[in-house]
Amino acid sequence: MGKWWDEECGIVGVYGHPEAANLAYLCMYALQHRGQESAGIVSSTGSRMFSHRSMGLVQDVFNEDILMKLPGSLAIGHVRYSTAGSSLLKNAQPYAMESSRRGRLAVGHNGNLVNARAIRETLEDSGAIFQSATDTEVIVHLMAQAGSGRLIDKIGFATGQILGAFSAVFMTDKEVAGCRDPWGFRPLVVGKVKNAYILASETCALDLVGAIYEREVQPGEVVIINENGLTSYANMPTRKHARCVFEHIYFARPDSKIFGDSVYAVRKRLGAKLYEEQPAEADVVICVPDSGRVAAIGYAEAAGLPYEEGLIRNHYVGRTFIEPSHAIRNFGVKVKLNAVKSVLEGKRVVVVDDSIVRGTTCQKIVHMLREMGGAKEVHFRISSPPVTHPCYYGIDTPTKEELCYNVMDGNVSGICDFITAESLGYISVPGMLEAVRDGKDLGFCDACFTGNYPVTVIDDLENKQMELFLQEIE
């Protein structure tokens, strides 16, 4: 059902195209699912930079007039959902700075650092002043301290000190760069359209601008793109790879390829493996739209059961919908979903979703399937294991205490009773990893399911928001 697993950011870089800002805009539009809170583009003509950032969706933040005021053949772009740093314009990215001696620099960052606060305090002790609460500003301060050398050296100086998840794009007057942290938490791909290079979080951005997918930026790799083309550097320490498995399960668009694999194919395999581990005697398989659809198709195919659309989503659900306070209390998911009686009536129904955040939503869906749809039995199946630990690498998760599985002390049959389903089944962690890997030898981070954190958390991240001293009212 998502909506709690808020994705953090999407990033874009464009080098060598006469309409760099337009391309960045389109790429960000394709990456909108990765962040709906703010959007920004900084472009460069080679001697001057232009910037526009604002709260809102890409299509609302930009228009033709604004894009025309972002000239140049270099651009980087960013869509953001806040993780660290609250919902303020000043936290919008890309972050841009200028020094009369050392020139201009713009940075956009996806991920979350686990030692940003510690670094920040050290910098403040030497007189530095911070404007925002973003990790990006920490990166920029480190780069400023690296002196007036080459971009790759500044990036090396900064990435040598930060820990955690960071896929990032950089821009100076004449260069665009990208990097991934050595664990490879967040995706970043390279594509080409004619002679222009595109960096983007997912391949769906390349598809929209007609760019050909070249390859992933590798974990720990820095790519510098300038008049000499793309040069690859490997100046970060080597780490055990820890790709975010939730990118495949939920965040990425099913039409994207990330970590070298098709998201759609991974989800179908998860559905099939889910059936293998958690079969059900049933008449029909449906999904919770749209998050559970591909896994449901995989489940149905593996089970040899018909796939139907038993829940219909209202396409006009928007951010501004306000449930009238008294009218129909707790009608919850009804505002988003409705059951289709002709699909469900008298049937034993398997309903597939990608995760359970709050049990109450599942409970309402089971109730809807039964009461409004007339389902005889409801078997809930989840294409990810139970989430038991918060993420510190860039995803906005509930606290440990809020997680449904923890609330029920890991008692699955208790959760099943609570949601009033006939049965409930999650995929197992090994099953999930097997389905995701499909025989390849790829390292993934599964900390949210296992608590095995690949990088030690230095800062007190639970209280990260608290450090904001000043409450801006906007």
Place this chain on the structure above:
Amino acid sequence: MGKWWDEECGIVGVYGHPEAANLAYLCMYALQHRGQESAGIVSSTGSRMFSHRSMGLVQDVFNEDILMKLPGSLAIGHVRYSTAGSSLLKNAQPYAMESSRRGRLAVGHNGNLVNARAIRETLEDSGAIFQSATDTEVIVHLMAQAGSGRLIDKIGFATGQILGAFSAVFMTDKEVAGCRDPWGFRPLVVGKVKNAYILASETCALDLVGAIYEREVQPGEVVIINENGLTSYANMPTRKHARCVFEHIYFARPDSKIFGDSVYAVRKRLGAKLYEEQPAEADVVICVPDSGRVAAIGYAEAAGLPYEEGLIRNHYVGRTFIEPSHAIRNFGVKVKLNAVKSVLEGKRVVVVDDSIVRGTTCQKIVHMLREMGGAKEVHFRISSPPVTHPCYYGIDTPTKEELCYNVMDGNVSGICDFITAESLGYISVPGMLEAVRDGKDLGFCDACFTGNYPVTVIDDLENKQMELFLQEIE
């Protein structure tokens, strides 16, 4: 693909609920797909009426503050996409009037009259002044001329003179009423939640507020709801029934029941019949999301082929998206859809949609499936017959000259060549009617496919917009 077949309106009436406006709001929210241009509610406390109407989506037009200023246990609501009357606030509905002698009246109307202009000219000759270009104002003027009698008599006086499509809701200080024209073009259903009555265009509105579906308002029936409960009247002339078949094919939500039948079930039958009439040698069936999904599932099931999601829709496509003028020319549907390579690569693909409006869109989809997705063959299948004639009963269709099928002189293989598919197949008119009726004896209007118009058009509807003398700049 819709977007050309713009639905005209959705209507709602609530009687006997302490939060009538809140219920109307929720119902309108469920009916948002029927009209996205303006929304309005008029409520009554029994001695006073309150109104709010504005351009925009239901969730943007209303908020808790505004709903609190619409007190009373009676309310009617309206969502609108302009057919007659241009996109102006003054054309927003419900239309409300007051006469110091004859009291208050509010009306909301779905459909299109074919003799409104003729009636209007007669009324103007006797000194009447019109404020808007809506059919609704004509109905209200006729009711005002009926004198100071009972509501049913005023409705009878008006409906005795108007011709065409009209499902409507009415409200006086203490009564709510609803009616359907004697042909039954547009749907209208009755539900109950506790002691309150709900009138709504589709059952999905009843579902959202937890109301139980009672029955359809019948073609030619007027229902008056007041302190004596619901009373049914049949004071209109009898006509041959002509339910709009396009409501089932495209307009209505698949989770609704209209004309006594499940829209989802009808669409699955259309898909199955489409396979029967237009089979294809293929490996996989996909849909054009979301309009073709249910028919595609029906087609796949009948064909015994796997159903997959080979095209992914960008959920953030909004009204304000502006394609940068130069960047990527003609990237057309790419902004809405993307192909999934892992589903399509090397496959013979059947792609199902509910209709073809402009061949160019189909052409781009075929191109996308082949170039981006790697499909080996593309077989396009349409779950409605070719549209050949404009609608005069409340749907905003292209003119005869713009319709793809007419442009190609009805040459299906020419269209197939144009869209570069391996094959193209439409369901036949008899096949469609058989699938929709499913053995029942129900009259449908199929004028847009056949030109058999059930009511003669009196006004010059092609030029209806022209009568607006005064260009308001808003």
Place this chain on the structure above:
Amino acid sequence: MGKWWDEECGIVGVYGHPEAANLAYLCMYALQHRGQESAGIVSSTGSRMFSHRSMGLVQDVFNEDILMKLPGSLAIGHVRYSTAGSSLLKNAQPYAMESSRRGRLAVGHNGNLVNARAIRETLEDSGAIFQSATDTEVIVHLMAQAGSGRLIDKIGFATGQILGAFSAVFMTDKEVAGCRDPWGFRPLVVGKVKNAYILASETCALDLVGAIYEREVQPGEVVIINENGLTSYANMPTRKHARCVFEHIYFARPDSKIFGDSVYAVRKRLGAKLYEEQPAEADVVICVPDSGRVAAIGYAEAAGLPYEEGLIRNHYVGRTFIEPSHAIRNFGVKVKLNAVKSVLEGKRVVVVDDSIVRGTTCQKIVHMLREMGGAKEVHFRISSPPVTHPCYYGIDTPTKEELCYNVMDGNVSGICDFITAESLGYISVPGMLEAVRDGKDLGFCDACFTGNYPVTVIDDLENKQMELFLQEIE
């Protein structure tokens, strides 16, 4: 101090200028003091009309883009402060109508009818439907009933039935017209700029567009301007003239000429006469800015005392200022005015204003002059007699019970005690009339000072607002 004596409207008509809407806009800008609630222009190209009306100031309602969409060489304009009809967009003027048989008509009206409700009820009995609560709509309905004759005949038909104050402008496709009621309550002047005619409420509008003042439209006169130039008609009954004396005292701009006389000169004479009737032993004369300035200069000159600016007005006082609820309670006029110690300290001060609405404001001014300014004595002088009766001819006055003078039972020394001044003096009614007339034989309405109403009030005007049945929330 104004702010209670809200002026009702300003009207403009332009004939024969290629940029008619631009000229109307500028004239309305000069007449902004007559109405700040809404503004509207209707223009005509001879065969088509264009309209824009909105809530707000002229400069906010219009911009270059909008004015470019109002083409044609004919235009009428209107600025409005609501008297009858509440603050709704639908009450904004000019009011425009169209009949397919009888063509287009736009009307803008300044004044207030005293039998509009009675006429309206009669029209409603014959089936007419009203959209707004304005007198203007009544005039238009009457004109519509007059059939398809000449504009002058339609105006004659309507003005033959209405009673009260009405200066109005009219526009058809090819004609602009203006009229004043036979009592001549509200002003209307004619000017020319090259070959174009301008009608406007005051001459300051002519000055701004460089038009030469020609003459007043006479009480009871209709002027029709078309390709034959200006033609004068006198088809209304003759009435005893009753020009609104408050136009001279407060409403009109001091740089205007109305009723054939300079407003500035009239106000200086009122100040001089006020000194003659109400002298004071004092050291300095100051005004309440800006309303009392000209009369204060006249008073000072007649008294041979120095004139100073002892109160300074904050020019940034706007509609949106909200007094923080707790901070400084009752600081009242301080937000608008501040005392100048170097002018006032130790002085006997005469302070002149044009009227007293609420004694509390005067009290605060006296307090401010004494406490903040250090004035030794404060002598309040008012250049109009006490207001004792409400106006029914187009000015929004307090009710009888709210008027300061009535509250104190006409006890001037009681009012003086209340406002804590050393003395208080009003000009007398005969003194005022003598000063205004300056030897000429001109009829004025002084009903607000005397209760001598020149036209009997037919409708129940105190409750005029009540007839609004439907509360629109905008």
Place this chain on the structure above:
Amino acid sequence: MGKWWDEECGIVGVYGHPEAANLAYLCMYALQHRGQESAGIVSSTGSRMFSHRSMGLVQDVFNEDILMKLPGSLAIGHVRYSTAGSSLLKNAQPYAMESSRRGRLAVGHNGNLVNARAIRETLEDSGAIFQSATDTEVIVHLMAQAGSGRLIDKIGFATGQILGAFSAVFMTDKEVAGCRDPWGFRPLVVGKVKNAYILASETCALDLVGAIYEREVQPGEVVIINENGLTSYANMPTRKHARCVFEHIYFARPDSKIFGDSVYAVRKRLGAKLYEEQPAEADVVICVPDSGRVAAIGYAEAAGLPYEEGLIRNHYVGRTFIEPSHAIRNFGVKVKLNAVKSVLEGKRVVVVDDSIVRGTTCQKIVHMLREMGGAKEVHFRISSPPVTHPCYYGIDTPTKEELCYNVMDGNVSGICDFITAESLGYISVPGMLEAVRDGKDLGFCDACFTGNYPVTVIDDLENKQMELFLQEIE
């Protein structure tokens, strides 16, 4: 006429009042004439700070809701017109920073530094990053470098390095402070309301909140206000006093007391001295409203001539007025002013203003007085000497080349011919200083009239805007 001499800023500090933000708001409202571009308040509860800053007028930026979200008994406020730093939200003040080790600090600044750029470059060399182009950020960076000591020490460290004009307010969690640069360019006063202290640019702010004027902050003085009351420090170097004489001539409100003297009294003395130096044979004295009014009254009194209001100002002139491009070309000042014929006709008129910026405006006024008003002779008198040099201490002046007097090579009779007046007279520099000082021994800066700059300009201020590298589109 102002409008070119844009004032830069107004500042406010409140200590020890339960509604500190409300008081700051009211003070800023009274100081609105000093800056209309942005407004901001930072408040402190002693342990937390709250901030709101936005583009726009005080009354538009704040409302009751926002003020309620600014709790605490300490607050500082700022209104701004941009001098250095362009019109961007990020340049809005007060500027607030936080260091996890060294706590919170907010600063608001009025004036302009002449070595800010030099300091900034040095700071950047040591790795500092700047967000805005304001002098204030330079001050804050210097204070951050001063380490973790007392507020007075930080202020001392910063003010020891900066040169130029700076009146400033400071706030930490528990202290409010104020200072003036050692030259005393810009005003700053202290007042008390009950036990609360108020710092403000002018006394009119004290008057509005009912505070009693205590005294000026002296040039070079720092006042720290905390639980021990107000403590005065004199830790800046001593400089020759250079109060801005233009504050008296034009910027300050006439009801204010600044530099220990009544602005109204100074302006009357300037008017009288102007008559003494530049008499005229005339019948009447008028002013250009509102800037020339007080000097005109002084001139008339000294000359023994009647004072009248011969030009009337349109009170609704707003920022959004757009002159229609074609209608009435070059109607210039007519949109703001109109002539009063009854005052001017046939008269020899002296018209007084405080300064001449562009000769074309004067020319239009002379033309208006003659053509529209019928004046026989026009004698222009200016209550300041000709401006010949730009200001580098906080006022936005035209460049040397744009100044009217320079354009005409200091040829007064040439200017007189250009504006088509019968005569033109400026007050002399010695005459001005005599009138302003009135016998007191006070140092003033008259650099804009003489070029005698009291502080050497270090930065290239003419190009100060250029340093903004990044064009933000907002």
